[in-house]
Amino acid sequence: MVDETPLIGFGDWIGPALWAWLATIGLFVVVALVVCWITSAMRYGPLAGARTVIGVFFDGLKDLALLSPRRIRALAWLAVKESIRRRTLAVFALFLVLLLFAGWFLDPESVNRSRLYISFVLTATSYLVLLLALFLSVLSLPADIKNRTIHTIMTKPVRPAEIVFGRILGFVLIGTALLVMMGAVSYVFVRRGMSHTHRVEIARMQEDDSASGGKSAPQAWKGRTGPAQGHRHDVYLDASGRARVEAENNHWHALTVTPELLADKKGATETGPPQGMLVARLPVYGKLRFVDRSGKPAAKGVNVGDEWTYRSYVEGGTLAAAVWTFGNVTEAEYPHGLPVELNLGVFRTHKGDIEKGVPGSLSVRNPRTGLRVEVRIFPAKEFVTDVQLIPRQLQTSDGRHVDLFGDLVSDGQVEIWLRCLAPAQYFGAAQRDVYLRARDTSFAVNFAKGYVGIWLQMVLIVGFGVMFSTFLSGPVAMIATLGVLVIGFFSGFVTDLATGKNIGGGPLESAIRLVTQENVITELEPGLQTTAAKMADKVFEQLLKGVAASVPSFSDFNYADFVADGFYIPRDRVLTGLATMLAFLLPVFVVGYFFLKTREVAR
Secondary structure, X not given: XXXXXXXXXXXXXXXXXXXXXXXXXXXXXXXXXXXXXXXHHHHHOHHHHHHHHXXXXXXXXXXXXXXXXXXXXXXXXXXXXXXXXXXOHHHHHXXXXXXXXXXXXXXXXXXXXXXXXXXXXXXXXXXXXXXXXXXXXXXXXXXXXXXXXXXXXXXXXXXXXXXXXXXXXXXXXXXXXXXXXXXXXXXXXXXXXXXXXXXXXXXXXXXXXOOOOOOOOOOOEEEEOOOEOOEOOEEEEOOOOXXXXXXXXXXXXXXXXXHHHHHHOOOEEEOOOEEOOOOEXXXXXXXXXXXXXXXXXXXXXXXXXXXXXXXXXXXXXXXXXXXXXXXXXXXXXXXXXXXXXXXXXXXXOOOOOOOOOEEEEEEEEOOOOOOEEEEEEEEEOOOOOEEEEEOOEEEOOOOOXXXXXXXXXXXXXXXXXXXXXXXXXXXXXXXXXXEEEEEEEOHHHHHHHHHHHHHHHHHHHHHHHXXXXXXXXXXXXXXXHHHHHHHHHOHXXXXXXXXXXXXXXXXXXXXXXXXXXXXXXXXXXXXXXXXXXXXXXXXXXXXXXXXHHHOOOHHHHOOHHHHHHOEOOOXXXXXXXXXXXXXXXXXXXXXXXXXXXXXXXXX
């Protein structure tokens, strides 16, 4: 499940972040000027070197201030035409081929089919577009310099900054056009891949006098739909013809049974299209606490031996429960009741009936009065999203009718209790496994935001690629840009390594452990070798901190999990990504300009 932690408001952090960015850029400029002066002083002497550096610096500021939009537009269009001549549209053709043969390797019977399809199209698009941006940005300028075709441009009244800016803008335009086409085709592909219906044979439905779903009215018939995409749904039909199709594979269907069909109890009908698959939920999370098997408060649940401690487990057949407390619950916000979604872990000590799942109960409790009402008994399956609606009117075990907002919500707070009813079975629960589904936003808009994340990554790759190509050969610039991409995607690991949070120590200490086959947890034996390794690792840590701060975290621009899991991508997260991209792109452009200008002067 996607971590939907509320972000700091865009306006709250942009001020401090801007000052920090300006301070970093100022420090970088000072360091760059000192390094350039030392280099020039070694060639021309201290005074001549200083005059050269100061002259280049102020000439650069003048060039940057006098950029011509008309010339930048012309150079950008030249880069676009150059990209088309290099058959960049072949990338789009390759993407279409991947979609045509996607059915060969996408499991049609997947439990979460929508996640599979969305992850596939976003991942395929990301790889193709980023590789295209890499090759275009790093090979264009070195090829022009090598073939001397850039001399034709340099003889015109064109500034080096306009060449760099025009290349970046042109490659971004061609990448944007490809992303728009890929996004449109991907959206249609995902929509068509999810579309299906089920056939329901009314004559095969059996009588069912038991209560279902915690409702007071008994169901008249029960049955199953026909198969489609490797699954079926349980169907319940009451005496008035109202039908309910149970969720399966993270979706359900609407079903309408006509009075004539119900009276004859013959024939068949079709369900509606799937619902609950292509969504963009806006979740509201509560605070989780646990109750142990004797009914007393506990810090956490039971440990079932799982190495991943993200979830604690609730023991079945006891008083143990996981309790979520939600705030700001009002009648105006939830006029039809509380829409609750669960995505639980299930740990079995014996197999049981896998198809039916493990029974659990969902209850609502007033945190002030202690009044608790059981809402529903339901079968839970491992990490399958279950949709529950807590209605406005509920009934207690002794037959009293209570109102959700009048009797169970106190000062905007309400508790939701989850228990496992099967002895020797366990429910795994984390804070974000149960949430209130406040509302849904547009899936199409959310899908487009996923492509915005890819676009931000593509712009950064183009910027770094053009910058490296201003002073490196094509192959070397490609290796350097690829290194930025790899470090950016693993920036979390690099940061942990730089701050000493990585288990096993730094690079040299880890190498010693590999050679000597030492456990990563136990301390190395004290001695000169260990002391030297740790001292060297401290130096490496400082270098890694500088690398981590100089390279954008590309994983922060990856919104694919949000879209695939059906969660709304916050606007602040997109604005944060845009601001971060611009904060890296501007100095990259300036550095590329100065390298190209210096290279031109040297020639």
